[in-house]
Amino acid sequence: MLNKKIILLTLIILTLFSISVVSADNVMVMKDDSIHQVSIMQAFMHGEYEGVISVGDLKLNGDTGLGTFEGVDGEMIVLDGVVYKAKADGSIQVMPNNERVPFAVVTNFDEDASIPKISANNFSDLTSQLDKELDKLGKNNMYVVKIKGDFSNITVRSIEKQDKPYKEFNEVAKTDQKVFNYTNQSGTIVAVHFPNYMGDVNMAGWHMHFLSDDKTKGGHVLEFNKTNASVGIDIISEFNMLLSSSESFTKMDLSEDMTNKISQVE
Amino acid sequence: MLNKKIILLTLIILTLFSISVVSADNVMVMKDDSIHQVSIMQAFMHGEYEGVISVGDLKLNGDTGLGTFEGVDGEMIVLDGVVYKAKADGSIQVMPNNERVPFAVVTNFDEDASIPKISANNFSDLTSQLDKELDKLGKNNMYVVKIKGDFSNITVRSIEKQDKPYKEFNEVAKTDQKVFNYTNQSGTIVAVHFPNYMGDVNMAGWHMHFLSDDKTKGGHVLEFNKTNASVGIDIISEFNMLLSSSESFTKMDLSEDMTNKISQVE
Numbered sequence: 001m002l003n004k005k006i007i008l009l010t011l012i013i014l015t016l017f018s019i020s021v022v023s024a025d026n027v028m029v030m031k032d033d034s035i036h037q038v039s040i041m042q043a044f045m046h047g048e049y050e051g052v053i054s055v056g057d058l059k060l061n062g063d064t065g066l067g068t069f070e071g072v073d074g075e076m077i078v079l080d081g082v083v084y085k086a087k088a089d090g091s092i093q094v095m096p097n098n099e100r101v102p103f104a105v106v107t108n109f110d111e112d113a114s115i116p117k118i119s120a121n122n123f124s125d126l127t128s129q130l131d132k133e134l135d136k137l138g139k140n141n142m143y144v145v146k147i148k149g150d151f152s153n154i155t156v157r158s159i160e161k162q163d164k165p166y167k168e169f170n171e172v173a174k175t176d177q178k179v180f181n182y183t184n185q186s187g188t189i190v191a192v193h194f195p196n197y198m199g200d201v202n203m204a205g206w207h208m209h210f211l212s213d214d215k216t217k218g219g220h221v222l223e224f225n226k227t228n229a230s231v232g233i234d235i236i237s238e239f240n241m242l243l244s245s246s247e248s249f250t251k252m253d254l255s256e257d258m259t260n261k262i263s264q265v266e
Numbered sequence: 267m268l269n270k271k272i273i274l275l276t277l278i279i280l281t282l283f284s285i286s287v288v289s290a291d292n293v294m295v296m297k298d299d300s301i302h303q304v305s306i307m308q309a310f311m312h313g314e315y316e317g318v319i320s321v322g323d324l325k326l327n328g329d330t331g332l333g334t335f336e337g338v339d340g341e342m343i344v345l346d347g348v349v350y351k352a353k354a355d356g357s358i359q360v361m362p363n364n365e366r367v368p369f370a371v372v373t374n375f376d377e378d379a380s381i382p383k384i385s386a387n388n389f390s391d392l393t394s395q396l397d398k399e400l401d402k403l404g405k406n407n408m409y410v411v412k413i414k415g416d417f418s419n420i421t422v423r424s425i426e427k428q429d430k431p432y433k434e435f436n437e438v439a440k441t442d443q444k445v446f447n448y449t450n451q452s453g454t455i456v457a458v459h460f461p462n463y464m465g466d467v468n469m470a471g472w473h474m475h476f477l478s479d480d481k482t483k484g485g486h487v488l489e490f491n492k493t494n495a496s497v498g499i500d501i502i503s504e505f506n507m508l509l510s511s512s513e514s515f516t517k518m519d520l521s522e523d524m525t526n527k528i529s530q531v532e
Contacts, residue, residue, distance in 0.1 A: 040463060043406070137516075138515075138516030138517070139516070139517070140515060140520055141516065195520065196466070196520065196521060197306060197308055197466040197467055197520055198466070198467070199466065200462070200465065201464070201466075201467065237509045237511060238506070238507065238508050238509065239505075240504070240505070240506045241505045241506075242503065243407060243503045243505075245503060249404075250403075250405070251404070251405075254406055254462065254463055255462060
């Protein structure tokens with residue numbers, strides 16, 4: 001009986017302690033409004049393609065987002081808690097938890113605003129319509145946006161896996177980028193939007209990855225024609241970033257302004 | 267007996283669940299290596315002085331750091347879990363939990379490296395010595411540094427509380443900055459160092475606030491002469507930032523590059 005009481009007491013204490021730890025750590029972690037970033041875009045542009053965390057750990061930080069895999073091995077789309085790879089051969093693969101991630105952004109998607117019906121003629125037409133909406137919602141926040149619709153024509157790219165020593169991403173994009181053009185696709189674009197002040201950490205403006213509804217086609221969105229879509233918008237007010245602890249990152253020369261190079265390939 | 271078993275089982279489940287929640291949320295929150303930032307420096311420079319979180323909540327995110335209070339009412343020094351205000355009248359006050367914070371950075375200080383003895387002739391002599399150390403530890407990380415020593419002469423400033431409508435910080439610094447010069451002070455400088463890629467979110471380079479050992483003098487460090495000190499260094503690999511949800515922030519025009527204005531006053 002005494003043993004049971006001690007076990008009970010221990011469990012009560014453990015439970016209370018665990019709960020208090022959660023709330024303390026969560027003061028600035030409002031799960032639904034925070035975005036989690038692995039590494040920085042600038043390091044990636046300089047050829048930092050080594051994994052920082054696993055797919056399994058990434059999924060614990062969010063169910064929706066985009067990124068890439070170790071060695072720039074394809075384009076990552078995270079949708080409804082599943083991590084997909086759009087490979088350079090044009091196929092789609094659901095990724096196991098042990099795959100490594102050198103760069104990604106994910107959030108637990110929480111729809112704060114929506115546009116039930118939107119029609120756009122191309123990428124820039126859509127983003128200019130979305131920009132007006134974000135201006136109303138607060139132009140200095142970050143955003144994760146899901147665009148679900150029909151695309152009469154969509155052009156995506158993926159990258160062939162790189163071997164060490166890694167080249168800068170602009171060089172890789174010139175030689176190992178595979179471009180795919182698909183007609184009449186239904187699917188979802190997972191998009192992120194960062195304000196200008198985040199341009200040295202991620203990339204200012206829009207970044208979009210596509211996955212078809214039948215999960216057979218996808219990649220980094222380069223362009224599309226004519227879409228009718230519905231848009232879900234998650235307003236992000238908290239940013240969390242984990243830097244790489246690799247020797248190559250900590251010694252990397254990041255003094256070069258990569259803004260122009262990023263705009264060339266993204 | 268059955269009730270007891272049910273309670274026991276419930277507590278076991280609750281405990282396991284709580285522990286799993288902690289580890290899930292902590293995947294990218296390595297408490298000792300993360301820095302928590304309230305708002306962004308660029309918004310502050312533009313006159314965003316409204317509180318975002320309370321002193322009580324700030325303390326849950328770290329025991330060491332610096333910042334300011336609502337209305338730029340003095341300079342904040344966070345040391346050993348206590349939040350101090352160096353006021354514009356030259357006095358020091360321990361701040362209550364309900365005071366509001368418009369901008370701050372804090373960490374749970376964890377000494378990853380140290381310099382037991384360092385001598386420097388002034389601010390730039392010290393920072394150039396520290397820069398060499400940070401280059402060795404990894405120049406692309408963030409750092410929180412405690413410099414504990416004797417200062418033969420130290421010049422600090424604090425700011426008079428501002429009323430709405432708030433002016434840009436460069437205007438405020440011209441008219442409402444109070445400068446104090448102290449001789450033979452023993453105390454601690456809490457310093458933060460951000461790499462260049464964080465220059466649009468915080469401020470690239472060194473930012474230092476001082477508090478005397480007797481807790482009677484302190485402020486934002488402008489200059490000092492001759493110091494013998496010991497230095498504790500916390501290597502930061504995770505950055506967490508909470509944006510303001512105020513209407514003034516979400517509508518603020520942040521397109522102006524504030525880098526030059528920041529370097530004038532910080």
